[in-house]
Amino acid sequence: MIDPETLMQYMLSLRHAGVTNRDVLNAMERVPRHLFVTGHFRDRAYQDVPLPIASGQTISQPSVVGRMTQALEVGKRHKVLEIGTGTGFQAAILSHLARRVYTMERHRILARSATRLFQEIDLVNVTVISGDGTLGLPEQAPFDRILLTAAAEDPPSILLAQLRVGGIMVLPVGQTDAVQSLIKIEKTQDGLEYTELDKVRFVPLVQGMAND
Ligand code: SAH
8 A cells, every 4th residue: 555645746846846637646546566576666656757677677767667657648648669678667548548458577586576576466458578678579560669678779660560550669879978858759651750759868778678
């Protein structure tokens, strides 16, 4: 259980940081972040900060998750692909907004814990795939929405090819050791339209499976 005061402060911090879409806020309110972090970091689960997780990765800052989700404009009928499951926090939020969510993770150990957690909290419309997200999921393509939660040096063309015409992709672009740009790409009949949204910092998108 989250105490109501903590939850209220958390929701306020999200609004102050620009997460204003009501559906996104409702979805975030339904996903208890303390279930996605472990050990002594649990005490900080409702602060607007990124936190370390297993395999040297991070769970993103809640307000960044909120702004990315907002930018993705997810609808109830959408099939969404997320690259970079991590703890599964972002995927859980997407599951309350979309029809179906596929999320890929290159660390099997993270994919396994996320799968277990989704079963525990009864999220039945999310599928976790242990796999290299740079290849996407051709057997389920095309997707209405694609979200990367790891930074690419360029928008991966393999993933853009798996995006439906009319679809939206949101991703951090840039080098790992520098400030990255959060980019929104809309795929239209005439091609791709790019919008730069925010400055962010994410762990890198790495090709191939990890050893754990
Ligand atoms: N969305 C996560 C946080 C993402 S951290 C959450 O809500 O907790 C970024 C994740 O992307 C890391 O777990 C990292 O292992 C993963 N990642 C990096 N490159 C990847 C790739 N090629 N395929 C799949 N996952 C990848």
